[in-house]
Amino acid sequence: MLEIYISYCLKNPISSIAVFITLLPITLILIKKAYIDPSFKLLLFYLIVKLIIDILMFQSAARHRNNIILFNLGIPINYAMLSGMFYFKFSSRVFKRGLIASMIGFLIFTLWDILNSNAEISDLHNHRAVLFAKTVEGVLIITLILLFFYEIIKSLKIPNLLTFPFFWVCSGLLLYYSSFIFIAPVLHYTATWNNLVDLGITETIPTIFEIVCAMFISVGIYHFSARDYAK
Amino acid sequence: MQNSEELKWALLVASLAMLTMAFCLISFVMYYQKRRFEEEKRISDIEKTYNRLLLDTALNSEETERRRIAQDLHDDIGTMLSLTKLSLNQLGKIVGSTGNEKEDQIMKKSQSLVEETIIHVRRITRDLVPTTLERFGLIEAIEEFIHKLEEDNNLAITFQANTEDFPRQGQKLELTLYRIMQELVNNAIKHASCSQIDIRLEINDDVIGLKVIDNGVGFDPEKIKENNLAGLGLLGIESRLAIVDGTVQYEKPKMGGSCAYAQIPMVPVSDSKPEPLHPFRRERVNI
Ligand SMILES: Nc1ncnc2c1ncn2[C@@H]1O[C@H](COP(=O)(O)OP(=O)(O)OP(=O)(O)O)[C@@H](O)[C@H]1O
Ligand SMILES: [Mg+2]
Numbered sequence: 001m002l003e004i005y006i007s008y009c010l011k012n013p014i015s016s017i018a019v020f021i022t023l024l025p026i027t028l029i030l031i032k033k034a035y036i037d038p039s040f041k042l043l044l045f046y047l048i049v050k051l052i053i054d055i056l057m058f059q060s061a062a063r064h065r066n067n068i069i070l071f072n073l074g075i076p077i078n079y080a081m082l083s084g085m086f087y088f089k090f091s092s093r094v095f096k097r098g099l100i101a102s103m104i105g106f107l108i109f110t111l112w113d114i115l116n117s118n119a120e121i122s123d124l125h126n127h128r129a130v131l132f133a134k135t136v137e138g139v140l141i142i143t144l145i146l147l148f149f150y151e152i153i154k155s156l157k158i159p160n161l162l163t164f165p166f167f168w169v170c171s172g173l174l175l176y177y178s179s180f181i182f183i184a185p186v187l188h189y190t191a192t193w194n195n196l197v198d199l200g201i202t203e204t205i206p207t208i209f210e211i212v213c214a215m216f217i218s219v220g221i222y223h224f225s226a227r228d229y230a231k
Numbered sequence: 232m233q234n235s236e237e238l239k240w241a242l243l244v245a246s247l248a249m250l251t252m253a254f255c256l257i258s259f260v261m262y263y264q265k266r267r268f269e270e271e272k273r274i275s276d277i278e279k280t281y282n283r284l285l286l287d288t289a290l291n292s293e294e295t296e297r298r299r300i301a302q303d304l305h306d307d308i309g310t311m312l313s314l315t316k317l318s319l320n321q322l323g324k325i326v327g328s329t330g331n332e333k334e335d336q337i338m339k340k341s342q343s344l345v346e347e348t349i350i351h352v353r354r355i356t357r358d359l360v361p362t363t364l365e366r367f368g369l370i371e372a373i374e375e376f377i378h379k380l381e382e383d384n385n386l387a388i389t390f391q392a393n394t395e396d397f398p399r400q401g402q403k404l405e406l407t408l409y410r411i412m413q414e415l416v417n418n419a420i421k422h423a424s425c426s427q428i429d430i431r432l433e434i435n436d437d438v439i440g441l442k443v444i445d446n447g448v449g450f451d452p453e454k455i456k457e458n459n460l461a462g463l464g465l466l467g468i469e470s471r472l473a474i475v476d477g478t479v480q481y482e483k484p485k486m487g488g489s490c491a492y493a494q495i496p497m498v499p500v501s502d503s504k505p506e507p508l509h510p511f512r513r514e515r516v517n518i
Contacts, residue, residue, distance in 0.1 A: 149260045156271055161261050171257045178253035182245040186238070202243045209250070 008062035018210040019054040022047050025214055028221040037229055039085040039166065040221070046081035047217075050074070068127045068191060075130065076110040079103070079137050082173065086144045089166060091155070095147055102140055109133060117188060129191045134184035138177040145170045168220025172213035179209040287474050294406070301359040304352055312349050319345060361409055369405050370397050373412060373430060384420065392432040400439070401498060407471050408432075408441055408495065411479075414464045415443035415491050423447025425488060439495050446488040452481040468493070 009016040026047050034040040053074045060067040083099050090096050110133040115121060117130050148170055152158060161167045183199070183206055190199055319342050326338045364372035370392055377388045399405070412430060419428050425447030433440040455461050472479055477495035484490050 146256075149256070153260065153264055153267065156264070156268055158264070159268060161264055174253045174257065175250065178249040179246050181249060182242055186242060199239055199242065202239050202246065205243070205246050205250075 004062050005059075008058070012061075014204055014207050014211070016058070018207045018214075019051070019058050021211050021214045022051040022054065025217045025221055026051065028218050032221055032224045033226045034165070034221050034224040036226055037088075037224075039088045040224070042081050042084045042088075043169065043217070046078060046085075049077055049081065066125050066127050066193075068129050069124055072110070072114050072127070072130050072133070075133050075137055076107045079106050079110075079140065082141055083144055085169075086148060089148060089151075091151060095151075099144070106133075106136065106140065109136065126193065129187040131185055131188045134187070135181055138181040138184060141173060141177050142181070145174045163223045165220040165224040168216050168223070172216025172220070175216070176206070176209045176213035180206040283474055286470050290471065290474065297359045301356040304356050304359075308352055309349070309356075312345060312352065316342070316345050316349065361406070364405055364409050365402070368397060368399050369408060369432070372405075372409055373432070376409075376413065376416070377430070380416070380420070386420070386428060387426065388416070388428045388430065390430045390432075392434070394434055397432065397434060404439070404475060404495060404498065407475055407477070408439065408493075411468050411471060411493050412441060412443065414468055418464055419443065419445040419447060419489075422450070423489065437497050439497060441493045441495075442490065444484070444488065444490045446486070449483050449487055449489045450481075451483070 026044065029035055029040060029044045029047070035044050053070050057067040057070050060070075080103050083103055087096055087099050090099070110130065113130040113133040117128050118126075120126070148166075152161070152167070158164045158167075183202065186199065190203075319338070323338045323342060326334050361372055363375045373390055377390055380386065381388055400408075416428060416430070419425055423445045425445040427446045429442070429444040431440075431442040431444070433442070452465070455465070468479055471477075472493060472495065475495050475498075477493060479491060479493040482490045482492065
């Protein structure tokens with residue numbers, strides 16, 4: 001039983017690390033009490049959901065089962081939580097309203113995309129990755145990050161960005177989604193049982209940046225101080 | 232197969248390009264924010280020094296104006312009064328020789344009125360310009376101030392300094408401390424309805440501390456600031472302190488009353504230079 005997982009880990013070390021490194025920011029959030037900030041509370045939920053989905057995917061991958069349905073369902077959930085984080089960080093009303101609209105719109109879009117990508121929805125064995133939704137998610141998140149950067153530059157409230165936790169979180173997410181944005185649509189064709197195309201190193205780039213992203217988030221949380229937040 | 236190989240490379244290149252862009256963006260945001268922040272800080276620094284200069288000039292011209300008024304009072308009115316007194320004395324002699332009781336009485340009354348006026352004018356000029364402060368220093372000046380207050384109030388005012396020989400400070404610093412002490416004591420008399428005021432002067436190597444403690448009703452400085460109740464007094468203290476980088480704290484001691492603690496960092500005394508904005512500076516006001 002355990003051997004299956006260990007052998008899978010040894011075969012795919014990078015993706016295994018990407019799964020378990022999520023524990024690092026989660027512990028840091030709990031230790032640093034960063035969850036008193038609503039944005040970080042959502043980040044905590046996001047990380048926990050991500051960890052659960054990743055572990056489930058890891059388990060089914062290790063047992064050679066199709067886990068793409070989890071990947072697909074994770075997309076709107078992840079987006080809802082990540083964009084929710086920005087909801088608390090934006091000061092502009094317009095941005096906030098647009099954000100809520102994008103959440104609802106994106107949920108509908110993803111469901112449509114899942115149905116569209118899978119002609120036979122009940123056939124979980126041959127379930128395929130969504131064609132557009134992951135890319136759209138990337139574009140939306142990058143847009144949110146850019147808007148947030150714009151607000152930072154405009155408001156000039158933060159003296160040192162290197163010690164500002166949320167900047168690190170944004171940078172990590174920006175890198176992750178930048179690395180994923182071109183790969184995501186291709187997964188629709190490659191992540192299938194009878195896949196002929198092997199992307200090789202290209203496919204591990206997002207995984208590597210998933211790890212980088214978790215590191216960045218951890219660094220950000222490391223700089224979080226509950227006392228300063230109260231002020 | 233060839234196609235997939237090409238696709239692979241295209242994807243790799245695209246992803247790397249995207250990542251490079253992300254990196255550049257992050258560095259740009261960091262760099263730009265830092266520069267803007269520094270710029271903004273410089274501007275606010277300039278603004279601050281400018282405001283300080285303005286305040287300094289305003290306070291200086293206030294002192295100059297007081298000096299001018301004191302000078303005028305002394306030179307014009309004082310002289311006139313002295314002359315009036317002289318003439319009245321002469322007149323008094325003439326009236327006295329006639330032996331008219333009633334005329335004599337009116338004469339005496341006029342004379343004493345003039346004398347009283349002279350005393351008043353002298354007091355006003357002395358209040359306007361703290362000559363004792365300039366000549367003998369802070370401790371003497373505070374003692375004199377207390378002495379005058381104790382005469383016409385039944386208040387117990389004590390004064391302690393932690394050293395016997397308080398070295399002379401720059402003129403501006405002494406005047407600042409003196410005016411602050413004056414306002415704090417006046418406030419205690421006006422608002423606190425207290426029976427006891429303690430003034431403490433503490434000097435050590437790098438700060439001079441001034442404490443004024445009363446046993447009256449006490450007050451909450453936060454509330455006063457919030458509700459815009461502060462008069463000119465508390466605001467004036469703050470602006471005087473801002474010029475010399477000082478701070479003031481108001482505390483509420485447990486036994487009641489209030490305690491104000493002003494602190495001013497020491498500056499090396501450079502008493503050789505005369506202060507330019509005091510054209511009417513004189514050694515002594517004689518009436
Ligand atoms: N020692 C004190 N005890 C009690 N209340 C005080 C004391 N000092 C100040 N206050 C309160 O703080 C308020 C503000 O004082 P401040 O000196 O600024 O104004 P003011 O004395 O009313 O007017 P001004 O000093 O301009 O003649 C006063 O109205 C009074 O209510
Ligand atoms: Mg007052």
